[in-house]
Amino acid sequence: MCYAFAKAYHELNSSLAAEAIALRDGIPMCCRMGVSEVLVEIDYLQLLKIVTRQLDFPWDLSCILQDIAAMMGKIKTEINHTP
Incomplete structure (x- = not known):
């Protein structure tokens, strides 16, 4: 883990909104660190x-x-599901 x-x-x-925003915020952090491949x-x-x-996305998160x-x-x- 980097x-x-x-x-x-x-x-x-919703928790879906929070997770989506966290994903949207996390990817640019990696870019700023110079990472070109992200898992x-x-x-x-x-x-x-x-x-x-x-799955179709909810309109309020479009x-x-x-952005993602x-x-x-x-x-x-690459995005993986980790329970």
């Missing part, structure tokens, strides 16, 4: 399925998920 972080995300309406482990299986387009997709296009990113 990097990990924890942050309180207040005033969100992300998340415990929220629904988010993994949304990001990998196995901007966040578009754009970042994943810039650096090699």
